[in-house]
Amino acid sequence: MSKLDKEEQEILDIFDAGDLPRSLDFEESKTRHQQYAQAMFKKDARINIRLSSKDLRGLQKKALAEGMPYQTLIASILHKYVEGRLHEEL
Known part of the structure; x- marks a missing residue:
């Protein structure tokens, strides 16, 4: 501790x-x-997107590690990006 x-x-x-x-x-x-x-x-809008299988598997693994559905993780990432709170590390 x-x-x-x-x-x-x-x-x-x-x-x-x-x-x-x-x-x-x-x-x-x-x-x-x-x-x-x-x-x-x-959530009042629906979209369909095409991802590579590799990216989808990666998102699913990260979502599992976070304990949430992968769709929720994707929505969270998109929301943070739109709000300007998601930045690429250099």
């Missing part, structure tokens, strides 16, 4: 004791983030 600094240990102790206070706008923030999640995962 990694060692925690004093501040991290204090936070963990407060959390374990159940004394960690919620933010003042917890309910509003929770509702807003639920709406974000619903909008993000709404």
Whole structure:
């Protein structure tokens, strides 16, 4: 187990004791983030694409390692790319 600094240990102790206070706008923030999640995962379009067998097998292996269906992994990759959060490593 990694060692925690004093501040991290204090936070963990407060959390374990159940004394960690919620933010003042917890309910509003929770509702807003639920709406974000619903909008993000709404799937209302269907596409067909052709991939090489090798690429499909690679995607299926990565999805299995992540514990998700490969179609979900593909949708996630595409979403991250469109949002500008997926970048090629050089």
